Amino acid sequence: MTETPANTALWPAPHASGAVTATVHVPGSKSVTNRALVLAALAAEPGWLRRPLRSRDTLLMASALRTMGVGIEEGVGPDGSGEAWRVIPSGLRGPATVDVGNAGTVMRFLPPVAALADGPIRFDGDPRSYERPLNGVIDALRVLGARIDDTTVGAPGALPLTVHGGGALEGGRVEIDASSSSQFVSALLLSGPRFNQGVEVRHVGGALPSMPHIRMTVDMLRAIGAQVDEPESGGEPNVWRVTPGALLGRDLTVEPDLSNAQPFLAAALVTGGTVTIPDWPTRTTQPGDALRQIFTEMGGSCELTEQGLVFTGSGSIHGIDVDLGEVGELTPGIAAVAALADSPSTLRGVAHLRLHETDRLAALTKEINELGGDVTETADGLHIRPRRLHGGIFHTYDDHRMATAGAIIGLAVKDVQIENVATTAKTLPDFPELWTGMLGN
Structure with missing residues (x-):
């Protein structure tokens, strides 16, 4: 059968020079x-x-x-x-x-x-x-x-x-x-x-x-x-x-994919900026809707308006202790934000992520730690102690959510390079263009 072509190209993750202010139209779920x-x-x-x-x-x-x-x-x-x-x-x-x-x-x-x-x-x-x-x-x-x-x-x-x-x-x-x-x-x-x-x-x-x-x-x-x-x-x-x-x-x-909105909301949180996601539904069964509460607890605020969901970062990122069992696909993005926080985080209830596109718990631990982080696996999740991170290659393991997690870290850490960012096409076509467009690049 057809295999995903090997793609070892490195994408320089854009570094944010200031607070992000953008409206991002996220494709369908x-x-x-x-x-x-x-x-x-x-x-x-x-x-x-x-x-x-x-x-x-x-x-x-x-x-x-x-x-x-x-x-x-x-x-x-x-x-x-x-x-x-x-x-x-x-x-x-x-x-x-x-x-x-x-x-x-x-x-x-x-x-x-x-x-x-x-x-x-x-x-x-x-x-x-x-x-x-x-x-x-x-x-x-x-x-x-x-x-x-x-x-x-x-x-x-x-x-x-x-x-x-x-x-x-x-x-x-x-x-x-x-x-x-x-x-x-x-x-x-x-x-x-x-x-x-x-x-x-x-x-x-x-x-x-x-x-x-x-x-x-x-x-x-x-x-x-x-x-x-x-x-x-x-x-x-x-x-x-x-x-x-x-x-x-x-x-x-089809509603916008709220889980794919995660890196853009994280950009507001990480940079202390404001990102608007149009057409955010007032009622939905999508797991990504939990981001409103989770990212608010980590230091942001949000409001559903006629324009969509408006999310604003406070300039500070706080650690979180959270059970993600019902919303496990959000774990990579939350782990990336937690690695940039001002206090430790514990992400629980996600042992099943070892069986996803890759073993996401092992992959997140390895990649964040190779940038200078301090992440340890637990029986059912991750414990993340924030440390000063440095640049380096962030491998994706052909996993779209690993790629977007690396891009989030790259906003705050210079010289992060994402290996095979093209894997984001699995669920989020044109991610690099959306990401650089959000930053005004």
Whole structure:
């Protein structure tokens, strides 16, 4: 399969000469875009997806669905209001080969879809994708009636694998351990309305990370006509039920990716400036919304206005003791800010980050410490004692959030060079241009 090209080029992270004042238009949410693509592909009628994110992960999802027979037309929405994708459901079919890259949403959300296809669907991806856990989805699909071959190459319970679609899936009840990724739960819920018996997913493992992403899945299912019972609406703890039924074609507008707004908000905090993010939603299930509280505790202030979210740094950065279990993807950016604070920080509840695009806890520890920092890993997170940092190379490990974390540090520390900043294209296209534009460079 296609691998991400090796890119060892070094990008000089811009150093801020003063307080940043900028308005940054953040592209759409990857999490919303990829869930919306899956749901639209499974709907009973065509639908529109407005302001979709165009990034490596979302283009991989769109390409995969097209390979399986779904029509996705890119153009302008029916009212001429900007870019939109029209998704035209059709009979899912194989044989086909899906390139997941290193996108967790693609490798986990699409095997249940493939079980509904006529014919075999093979899944493969970047070398790192072979190391990311998939057993929760594979084992569950087998219980629900799917036939999956994951033993011909590599270790069982991981990529590469082939789903032998039979045109339908019986569905029913299944127990899974989703403590390594909430995407295991979302993957089964998204396709659940198309299973003959629907699906009942019961989580039986340890702490379930990234709950906002499961809430996002539930909200989006309900928005297109699915009936979902879940713990937060009075249901049984750690149990989600989706009733079988048709999904409606909808006209959906994708919110800005609030997690990708993180480095820009951090810029205001680090430089004592003000950054405005237009179109910040007043209500959202995106984990990035937690930044309003977290970065306020670390020394900033924010206000939702007609212009968007206006975030202002005070000129001081304070350490924080915080459980990030529900918002683990924010950890790299928070760690970068914490390394520049005036007091220690403890980031907890994120042991699962060792299984993300890279082992984020080990990577953050190594890279910050090589710039002169004092970071130690704990059983479930990081302890960060601020020290005077110096320039150097900040490696990314093909991880987009490592790249943006390095850029945050570079605002305050001269001569930081980011290795392979191009990896930000995974979810945030044109990051270098957005970053230098924010600084007025």
